Amino acid sequence: MKLSGWGRYPIIQTENAYPNQPGLVSSLVSVATDQPKTTTQIARGLGRSYGDSSLAEKSINLSKLDHFIEFDEQSGQLTCSAGVSFAEILRFFVPKGWFLPVTPGTQFVTVGGAIASDVHGKNHHIDGAFCEHVNALELCLASGEVVECSKIHHPHLFRATCGGMGLTGIILQATFTLKRIETAFIQETTYKTANLAETLAKFEEHDAATYSVAWIDCLATGANLGRSLLMLGEHASEEEVKSHPSATETLQAGKTSKLNMPFDLPAFTLNSFSVKAFNALYYGKARQAQSQRLVHYAPFFYPLDSIQNWNRMYGKNGFAQYQFVIPKSAGLVGLTEILTEIANSKRGSFLAVLKVFGQGNDNYLSFPEEGYTLALDFKMDSTLFEFLNKLDAIVLHYGGKLYLTKDARMSEQMFKQSYPQWQEFQKIRHQYGAHQAFNSLQSTRLGL
């Protein structure tokens, strides 16, 4: 079967297994280690990583291993299989008054995929990355043996697995804590800023807001460079929602959308003009400098989920997402340099999302660390990688790094320079024989 990540680049031929119970995972994995390594294999969830991290000759798809195992109604602690999706957790638990502690910008990810990428959300500056809410997990090692790891049991393996891109073993189940909510709604405040300096200042000013994210018009130049819509959010209380006319049921989960992008858009529909027009329109959407509204959590957290297969918008050659983080100290200067480079290239991105990260954690390959992170989508073409290499140099210059779950092309050198703990990580892989059993296109490219 042909398989790719969400960016639809690269596409490879794979053999797929869909184990629906832990025992099957063990037997799949241990068979492979019996023999000298001939094929590469890696775990896969819902394939929402953009690049090649979930791609190998053999794909072990966990999405059918999808059971709730235990739930404590007092503490909100949930144990579930790795293939359970965030969408399913929300569908079931929101009506009971619980929400995910951390969620990425799509709910179509599995618990295993979220741990392997140590995903972050709009609340990173307050609550950290997803794995900081994971109390324990079960991992199937290269030998087929299953071990429990946590901060106490096999702590190094735990730190390597959280954010470890599936390279230590296959996560079978995890235990983490949901957070209490009174309603399914978010109190959203939007600020319209004129330029980058103002955007960063607004972030600073509102660092106590639970959720924050800025959408940047990445084609604006000169005095407008970095103009943004900064969105803040707080879980709405019952009181706030009751007084609102459109909110009938306070704890209703989101509905899945029927909108679908049924085919690839022809290449010409996406060019610098259409992207510029879109960006200008979007920016213009917010009329006032500050506005407020009550929204359901689904459009607030998952605006893109409302169109299924939206990744086809970029045409059949696919696209690359470029997400980097640079330290706070590099802030305004570094971001200005990169945004200028992008604006000059006329390579528009429909989405340019800026976030402030709080302190990072000590997981070996975890992406978030204190600073600014910007994520952009670029349509694939023959000159794109050359352009991104240029951005890499700037990111590296400012002491930054790229997000592995979005990456499809960074060089081994870039990776090893920007992820200083890669050797410790590799040591743990060797210790558990994982380097022989679990490899992705990405890990091979990065020299892991």
Place this chain on the structure above:
Amino acid sequence: MQKNILIIGATSAIAKATLRMYAEQNHNLFLVARNEALLHTIAEDAKIRGAHQVEYQACDLADLHSHPSLLETITATYPKLDIVLIAHGTLPNQQACQASVETTLQEININALSTISLLTLLANQFEKQQDGTIAVITSVAGDRGRQSNYVYGAAKGMVSTFLQGLRNRLNDSNVQVLDIKPGFVDTPMTADFKKGALWAQPEQIAKSILKAIDNQRNTLYTPWFWWGIMLIIRTIPECIFKKLKL
């Protein structure tokens, strides 16, 4: 009102999706399948999802002699059953069947005879209680034999014909007999098939099963468009059909 629901082949993808929906409606479940560990997991999952009571029994359904005692165990827990869903089965390798009489008969045994054995026992119980639903998952493949999987098709076709008779017999007893004919479904059983536009998710199928049971339907093609596809397939004259590469 809480219903007592028996699901046979509970670990199959469609059955799992269906029983989860019943669990969320707080009904009582009795689950049967071969794999005990997986049954246990699915039963725990159903409890978290809200099932009022969940019992299960591991059983190799290919062993027809075990059926009477299995049903005794079930009635000891739930003396009255409101809904039965029979969902177990295998997807045979047609080539392997062609090469071996034994394999062919084994596949007929699990896909047809075991279901008919269970239905024979259950029908008598439902006839006595004078209400309830017997729902069985067969397949669109049972509508017409094709070279690519006629062993499977023949087994499913046999069950469908059996169900027709049963429906006729139980009509006066106020018992619904539902024949569920899914098309292509994305399950572990079909994991490595190339998936086109005709493929459906188990959750989609489950939803249509719940609705068909609620609406007292006789036959369900699911997703609905298979009704049209199979109408065409059934009406192609045999002299043409036999030449097709289907």
